[in-house]
Amino acid sequence: xxxxxxxxxxxxxxxxxxxxxxxxxxxxxxxxxxxxxxxxxxxxxxxxxxxxxxxxxxxxxxxxxxxxxxxxxxxxxxxxxxxxxxxxxxxxxxxxxxxxxxxxxxxxxxxxxxxxxxxxxxxxxxxxxxxxxxxxxxxxxxxxxxxxxxxxxxxxxxxxxxxxxxxxxxxxxxxxxxxxxxxxxxxxxxxxxxxxxxxxxxxxxxxxxxxxxxxxxxxxxxxxxxxxxxxxxxxxxxxxxxxxxxxxxxxxxxxxxxxxxxx
DNA sequence: ATGACACTTTTAAAGTGA
Numbered sequence: 373x374x375x376x377x378x379x380x381x382x383x384x385x386x387x388x389x390x391x392x393x394x395x396x397x398x399x400x401x402x403x404x405x406x407x408x409x410x411x412x413x414x415x416x417x418x419x420x421x422x423x424x425x426x427x428x429x430x431x432x433x434x435x436x437x438x439x440x441x442x443x444x445x446x447x448x449x450x451x452x453x454x455x456x457x458x459x460x461x462x463x464x465x466x467x468x469x470x471x472x473x474x475x476x477x478x479x480x481x482x483x484x485x486x487x488x489x490x491x492x493x494x495x496x497x498x499x500x501x502x503x504x505x506x507x508x509x510x511x512x513x514x515x516x517x518x519x520x521x522x523x524x525x526x527x528x529x530x531x532x533x534x535x536x537x538x539x540x541x542x543x544x545x546x547x548x549x550x551x552x553x554x555x556x557x558x559x560x561x562x563x564x565x566x567x568x569x570x571x572x573x574x575x576x577x578x579x580x581x582x583x584x585x586x587x588x589x590x591x592x593x594x595x596x597x598x599x600x601x602x603x604x605x606x607x608x609x610x611x612x613x614x615x616x617x618x619x620x621x622x623x624x625x626x627x628x629x630x631x632x633x634x635x
Numbered sequence: 636a637t638g639a640c641a642c643t644t645t646t647a648a649a650g651t652g653a
Binding site for chain 1: 638641643650652
């Protein structure tokens with residue numbers, strides 16, 4: 373089974389790229405972030421034509437997440453518990469059944485948090501705390517669980533081209549990295565780091581200042597796996613080639629292959 | 636220090652992102 377995550381930065385702007393990449397990568401399950409549209413505006417038919425079931429949790433203008441799966445969903449649920457005031461569309465959960473049993477997938481778009489001297493940063497930290505609580509609860513089931521998405525967290529210095537320039541950024545502040553480490557402390561595995569120790573494994577390059585050409589990237593898109601999932605991890609890849617396409621998203625897809633049979 | 640770029644929306648300039 374192959375699962376992937378991609379922040380497309382507007383699904384309607386990126387539809388051609390998305391279709392091309394889906395054909396090339398052929399993931400069974402896909403977590404999309406920043407679809408930037410309401411549910412009715414999602415290009416559902418075009419994606420269903422490729423054999424995917426589609427669930428969306430969108431909103432007008434900003435944010436928005438979607439789950440695509442070649443397997444039918446047993447259940448889906450939108451929204452992250454812990455704050456009834458939070459209206460941002462950033463979290464969508466789905467469950468599928470494989471030959472080996474159920475797998476739960478959480479597609480997430482974690483708040484950016486910048487500028488870090490505004491209330492956006494406490495909102496980010498609170499959201500991370502809610503995600504920690506969610507993960508604690510789900511891990512009790514001892515089932516395969518995969519958190520996939522744009523975490524807006526640079527986990528370590530080797531995940532950014534110039535760590536010194538990012539010290540006070542909401543993506544790299546100590547409190548941000550500590551909150552991410554707390555997730556790992558629950559027993560979740562950062563899938564990319566389970567298979568690859570190299571620096572420079574970037575998933576995002578800013579549109580500005582020729583960041584892609586200079587390889588000024590950061591690693592902020594992640595797949596975190598419960599032990600029951602990471603035990604079956606085979607490989608992880610970053611499809612950085614799509615960043616060189618015309619009018620690309622600023623993020624690229626990350627995928628993981630797991631030893632689960634989909635048939 | 637600022638803006639650089641790309642996306643959205645009450646199609647113009649502002650908000651958001653990272």
